[in-house]
Amino acid sequence: MTGLGRIGLVAVRELRAERREPDGIVAAVTFIAVLVLLESLVVGPVVARDADIAPALFWIALAFATILATMRSFDRELEDDALEGLVALPGGRDALFGGKVVAIAVVLAIVALVGGLLSLVLLDLPLALPLHLVVVVVLGVVALPPVVVVDVVLALRLRARAALVPILALPVLVPQLVAASRGASAAIAGDAVGALSWAGLLFAFAVVYGVIGLTIVPAAIE
Amino acid sequence: MIETTFWRGSVPRVRPLLGTVAAASFVVASYMALVWAPTDAVQGDVYRILYVHVPLAWLAYLAFVIVFLASIGWLWTKRPVFDAIAVASAEIGVLFTGLFLVAGSIWAKPTWGVWWTWEPRLVTTAIMFVMYVGYLLLRGLSTDFSRRATRAAVFGIVAVIDVPIVHLSVLWANSLHQLPTVLRVAGSPALDTPMLVTLMVSLGAYTLIYAYFMSARVSLELARQGRLWTRT
Numbered sequence: 001m002t003g004l005g006r007i008g009l010v011a012v013r014e015l016r017a018e019r020r021e022p023d024g025i026v027a028a029v030t031f032i033a034v035l036v037l038l039e040s041l042v043v044g045p046v047v048a049r050d051a052d053i054a055p056a057l058f059w060i061a062l063a064f065a066t067i068l069a070t071m072r073s074f075d076r077e078l079e080d081d082a083l084e085g086l087v088a089l090p091g092g093r094d095a096l097f098g099g100k101v102v103a104i105a106v107v108l109a110i111v112a113l114v115g116g117l118l119s120l121v122l123l124d125l126p127l128a129l130p131l132h133l134v135v136v137v138v139l140g141v142v143a144l145p146p147v148v149v150v151d152v153v154l155a156l157r158l159r160a161r162a163a164l165v166p167i168l169a170l171p172v173l174v175p176q177l178v179a180a181s182r183g184a185s186a187a188i189a190g191d192a193v194g195a196l197s198w199a200g201l202l203f204a205f206a207v208v209y210g211v212i213g214l215t216i217v218p219a220a221i222e
Numbered sequence: 223m224i225e226t227t228f229w230r231g232s233v234p235r236v237r238p239l240l241g242t243v244a245a246a247s248f249v250v251a252s253y254m255a256l257v258w259a260p261t262d263a264v265q266g267d268v269y270r271i272l273y274v275h276v277p278l279a280w281l282a283y284l285a286f287v288i289v290f291l292a293s294i295g296w297l298w299t300k301r302p303v304f305d306a307i308a309v310a311s312a313e314i315g316v317l318f319t320g321l322f323l324v325a326g327s328i329w330a331k332p333t334w335g336v337w338w339t340w341e342p343r344l345v346t347t348a349i350m351f352v353m354y355v356g357y358l359l360l361r362g363l364s365t366d367f368s369r370r371a372t373r374a375a376v377f378g379i380v381a382v383i384d385v386p387i388v389h390l391s392v393l394w395a396n397s398l399h400q401l402p403t404v405l406r407v408a409g410s411p412a413l414d415t416p417m418l419v420t421l422m423v424s425l426g427a428y429t430l431i432y433a434y435f436m437s438a439r440v441s442l443e444l445a446r447q448g449r450l451w452t453r454t
């Protein structure tokens with residue numbers, strides 16, 4: 001079986017596990033919905049509708065949702081003692097990283113869809129370029145998981161893991177969060193060139209961290 | 223074996239001399255910065271903090287690049303000396319970044335009117351600081367030597383991407399922070415020769431201080447690793 005095939009297999013296995021016990025996705029969706037509701041209460045309905053504020057809060061919420069979903073995914077592996085078996089297989093470590101990234105990206109796409117629709121409807125955001133926004137969201141959803149999966153793997157089986165993962169992941173995610181927020185703001189405001197250039201940066205970060213993850217993360221899984 | 227002889231034999235012998243040279247060069251650099259260098263036409267004497275702020279920034283970058291290289295060294299060879307170099311450089315890098323932020327803040331108050339402003343260079347530097355505090359935290363929470371070194375090495379490689387982002391943030395975004403005056407894309411340094419000479423002497427002095435700290439901390443870490451191996 002090729003490397004891509006193994007990655008696909010782990011991703012499908014992961015998504016099946018998520019469908020059987022959807023606690024990760026439920027937690028992430030609930031989390032982002034609560035944040036969207038809190039947003040207009042905390043900053044006020046006028047500020048919450050601002051084309052810069054709403055996307056920024058949305059992407060920060062999505063970053064936390066990624067951490068939540070990834071940690072839940074690895075917790076499930078540890079609870080079932082499934083990690084050792086997977087790692088022992090030939091090419092298992094690469095497949096574990098790649099498969100988790102793909103599966104978390106799919107989960108995150110669902111979370112982003114629900115959170116995005118909630119934001120658009122509840123905050124009544126005037127959306128100028130919907131297709132551009134979709135491109136930014138898709139690339140943002142692809143750019144977040146590689147970093148978070150790397151950091152969750154690094155903190156695996158450590159005490160204070162729940163506190164450590166956000167400390168490690170959020171500073172590394174800053175460029176992706178800035179690009180995703182600015183890209184979404186540009187799409188909402190009708191700036192097509194701005195939206196696409198930020199989307200390009202997101203794509204670049206997704207590729208860079210994807211390659212770094214596939215190259216060095218297998219070494220960290222012991 | 224070679225590195226053990228080097229770090230436990232040659233380095234401790236040379237260290238007192240290195241310390242003396244570093245201290246002497248620091249005194250010379252301070253004299254040049256406070257007395258010899260001319261007063262700036264626009265900022266007056268307050269600009270003299272540049273001779274502390276800029277070398278600290280460059281050395282912080284260097285420290286984190288060394289963490290990156292040592293991390294690759296550990297993952298490639300699994301030689302403990304690389305892990306010792308990485309942790310030593312990360313600790314010194316965090317110290318220098320903290321001092322560089324404080325010095326920048328002290329400079330910002332009289333020139334910008336605020337201790338802190340949310341502009342790209344400051345924010346990305348603060349993020350770099352937090353990132354390497356996280357690196358040290360990750361090390362602190364791992365107990366097994368080999369796993370700790372591997373986890374830290376992976377993070378040391380991932381985190382280095384922030385270093386060019388910090389340096390180039392002033393070029394990429396509309397920034398209150400001044401543009402590079404020495405490493406400029408076009409043209410020679412935008413500094414008077416006496417100012418440039420003083421800056422280079424300061425940079426040399428801080429580099430020697432970094433080298434001294436490194437030699438002491440790496441030897442300490444190797445001794446600590448030796449005790450760990452003996453215990454296990």
